């Protein structure tokens with residue numbers, strides 16, 4: 001056949017990636033992946049490669065890229081330590097349903113299983129942290145393996161996959177023909193919705209007097225933002241978001257009533273108990289969302305719109321499960337329901353918001369203390385970026401504060417490690433997000449602890465010029481752990497105080513403009529400078545040392561046990 | 566309430582799948598009592614029969630998580646009442662008059678006879694194969710091995726048919 005050229009396995013890797021529309025790969029070379037890197041050299045005009053400084057950084061960057069763009073993130077790593085360094089990122093992507101394809105080099109097939117140099121059983125190791133993985137030992141099998149990998153990574157509920165390719169397979173030559181995978185007989189990515197369940201769901205919605213919509217990341221991964229808006233408009237039902245569901249609808253939507261969860265807003269956390277109907281759309285009742293699941297929505301019927309059948313009835317029993325892609329099921333529901341308004345009911349949420357405003361929000365955004373609070377920094381940034389920026393966070397207090405006080409106008413605007421809570425996620429994810437959406441501003445909030453956990457990626461910023469706006473909220477502590485020590489461990493601050501490096505020198509070493517703010521008077525101007533910078537910028541803000549995030553529903557507690565201080 | 570469940574899994578015959586399946590049981594803290602795996606009535610598709618003792622809800626959730634594996638076609642959960650199940654046991658015992666008598670009484674199949682020992686086979690429930698083991702013990706059992714459970718459901722159709 002004339003259009004099946006005979007090429008090396010490594011070139012087949014590159015051409016397969018290109019055939020799947022890959023524009024950018026995040027990676028780090030090494031012995032067993034060198035043939036692919038050699039092939040990449042010939043394709044460097046077509047395929048943009050970002051040289052990170054640690055393979056964990058590569059995976060988080062690919063996650064940020066995927067989350068902001070909706071495309072599949074791609075990583076290229078070597079065997080042994082290169083591949084094991086990706087494990088945390090894979091686990092993170094699995095829990096947060098992020099589509100990734102990680103291509104790893106492997107020792108030559110003759111050496112497999114012999115404890116060869118830089119051999120690890122990567123397929124065995126990643127079984128528990130991938131949606132699927134496979135090992136390829138023949139060049140001829142590479143295109144089909146990569147086609148399958150992309151199909152699995154991005155279809156249905158997305159997730160990370162690993163393709164482990166032995167070095168000899170990369171070097172061998174074989175005819176190249178690429179065929180996309182569109183179906184696997186043992187895999188049903190998007191189950192067809194059941195008409196009876198839809199009808200029953202519509203009936204419950206039409207009867208409900210105190211309904212609440214719970215918006216999860218499924219809306220974003222399903223690309224169902226418009227379908228959500230249409231459903232909300234017709235049903236008149238108020239909506240709360242999970243952490244990962246944030247930005248699926250604008251924060252100034254008149255029926256948006258706040259974020260769910262441990263540090264979420266008072267209104268949805270307390271009101272779910274008074275609801276007679278909960279409509280969960282693309283969310284999985286994570287324990288950080290429900291608190292005590294027995295009390296969550298205790299008086300409500302539950303409709304669960306969910307693409308993954310294993311999530312239905314896993315934590316909370318659904319009265320009406322509607323299995324399928326929300327992009328398909330939501331419009332079907334919208335069609336079936338009657339037009340309603342729930343103004344009086346929504347007014348009750350507003351009253352709760354007022355309570356929360358008086359008890360915590362006001363003093364967080366407009367504090368009378370001399371020390372700067374995290375909330376006011378996030379608030380200033382929301383103003384400076386006009387709620388248009390992609391907000392990326394690390395993990396800890398700053399994450400919760402950023403989620404609580406950021407404002408979102410556009411979809412896919414909050415990138416944070418939800419399921420795994422991976423410190424060190426923020427900086428590389430922000431780099432990936434900027435590369436995935438160069439036209440948007442990307443603003444990272446990190447704690448002084450988490451910023452140091454993948455701080456080597458500052459050098460990636462230097463080398464790529466990715467214009468990431470970074471804010472380090474420096475409280476001199478591992479803040480969130482310190483908060484728990486204060487509240488639950490008698491203030492015994494066991495190893496949570498940090499002696500930090502000079503972040504200014506670190507920025508300088510990487511050619512990144514830097515500013516440090518200790519006084520409130522400087523804050524507004526400094527945040528403006530950050531926002532207007534044409535290049536990457538690091539703003540360090542010295543914040544209150546022992547500030548806490550409130551309100552808080554302690555782990556496993558009922559929302560009635562909410563703490564305000 | 567804890568009780569016995571028989572889980573039947575149909576999957577592609579792909580490398581490492583058994584590992585993926587057992588990982589879910591570890592993850593959900595369920596101990597496997599017995600396991601068998603072999604090709605099903607459909608070529609290329611493997612069938613696993615796994616017996617566990619646990620609670621219904623826990624087993625159902627594990628089943629859905631196994632079903633989620635890309636190469637798994639379908640998972641069924643049965644109670645013992647919903648299936649016909651058997652396992653096979655082999656016994657190598659001393660060859661003497663007393664044993665021969667026992668063999669006749671117990672309807673045990675003789676697989677092989679040698680001068681000083683014989684190999685017996687019994688098919689049945691675990692308690693039955695165990696009971697024979699106890700009976701033989703006094704005469705000296707040199708070796709004893711039991712397979713995992715195999716089971717067919719009480720439905721008339723091949724379970725897999727609607728899925729491929």
Ligand SMILES: Cc1ncc(C[n+]2csc(CCOP(=O)(O)OP(=O)(O)O)c2C)c(N)n1
Nearest residue numbers: 396397398421423447448449450478479480
């Ligand atoms: C990799 C990892 N290690 C440990 C933790 C536990 N942990 C959660 S929050 C936190 C403190 C974070 O401190 P910092 O980065 O300074 O942020 P802050 O809470 O002060 O905003 C720690 C240690 C984690 N989430 N991830």
